[in-house]
Amino acid sequence: IWSQGGFSRWPRQFAGMGNLLKVLTREIENYPHFFLDFENAQPTDGEQEVWNQVNAVLQDSESILTELQAYKGAGQEIRDAIQNPSDGQLQDRAWNSVCPLVGRLKRFYEFSLRLEKALQSLLESLTCPPYTPTQHLEREQALAKQFAEILHFTLRFDELKMKNPAIQNDFSYYRRTISRNRINNMHLDAENEVNNEMANRMSLFYAEATPMLKTLSDATTKFVSENKTLPIENTTDCLSTMASVCKVMLETPEYRSRFTNDETLLFCMRVMVGVIILYDHVHPVGAFAKTSKIDMKGCIKVLKEQPPNNVEGLLNALREVESPATNVRVGPEGDLEQAGAC
Secondary structure, X not given: OEEOOEEOOOOHHHHHHOOEEEOOOOOOOOOOOEEEOOOOOXXXXXXXXXXXXXXXXXXXXXXXXXXXXXXXXXXHHHHHHHXXXXXXXXXXXXXXXXXXXXXXXXXXXXXXXXHHHHHHHHHHHHXXXXXXXXXHXXXXXXXXXXXXXXXXXXXHHHHHHHOOOHHHHHHHHHHHHHHHHHHOOOOOHHHHOOOHHHHHHHHHHHHOOOHHHHHHHXXXXXXXXXXXXXXXXXXXXXXXXXXXXXXXXXXXHHHHOOXXXXXXXXXXXXXXXXXXXXXXXXXXXXXXXXXXXXXHHHHHHHHHOOOHHHHHHHHHHHHOOEEOOOOXXXXXXXXXXXXXXX
């Protein structure tokens, strides 16, 4: 670990990994700054149990994204069925097309529940006494990397979902058909897979513009409320430190050059935006307040310096955030503005 006076005295396993470097060349309003090696962090013996639990969830994340990216919907079949309500063959064709798609949507929703539990496990590890959140990130780089991977997946999932209106159209048609046939006392086999209670929960999930991020925000808020003996600062400081980590890596050429994969830059951007939104949900006055430990102007400046195609979805996610306590939000041009301003 490099510090201002040279290499600090860390156990060999940490000094050799070089996963977390203190950045003391910048002193911006006392924000914590670190360089976290998202590419190479490996779990220590103390992290292994939690890491294994979370890894069992994360290993399914790529297949979820692949399925979502390939999701084409049953738009044509649904339109044909609606336009020809008396044509039983077209009704059957639409139903048989929608049912497997709803099964896929159910898998996505169930994965969000697994992700919620994984996030809470990581928050427990990264915020518990006697260590501060900063010390946790220094000692448990592999868990910090998994936390980042959850946020990275979440932003990728929500970006894909926002671009695919077929998801809500398919599910709406499914629910209407279920209701209509229930009224007509007709039994549909698909209802055994997605019953009414599950359908209600899924409907709320997919009604959100960013459903995975909403799930994580609610999970973080729930974690804070259920751990009343744990100071809320333990959680918010963990999030603000992660935001600073990503911001410094993105804006500092000498640290950007350490990455061996260009995708790591986009990874950092997604993680930074994710922790900002989580922080805004959990912190009493939000991420936009002057007392916030997140340099919001600096974070937005870093995003605006990136290629527009890489950041438009991330800026849109931030535009969904508006701190009631400060009445500030991210405007159309990516600048901070008063909510409701013209």
